[in-house]
Amino acid sequence: MCRSIKTLREPYASDVTGEDVHAAALQYVRKISGFRAPSARNAEAFERAVAAVAAATQALLEDLELRQPPRSRPS
Structure with missing residues (x-):
């Protein structure tokens, strides 16, 4: 698995943004496709894959049930 994902x-991350989810999806698709940046003819498929992985990631994060409530972190 890609180490930069x-x-x-929670409790490893708090205040996860859409940008965080998109970045993780992008890294995943880059890793499995072998492309850092796809060619023009593959760009649409690449972006669709990133969007699908981001949506699945967001759904997973929303559906996970934690044993303990999230910890509040000092600001």
Whole structure:
């Protein structure tokens, strides 16, 4: 698995943004496709894959049930 993909669930992360989810999806698709940046003819498929992975990631994060409530972190 790509080491630059961060864990996005509590308690490892708080205040996860859409940008965080998109970045993780992009890294995943880059890793499995072998493309850092796809060619023009593959760009649409690449972007669709990133969007699908981001949507699945967001749904997963929303559906996970934690044993303990999220910890509040000092500001």
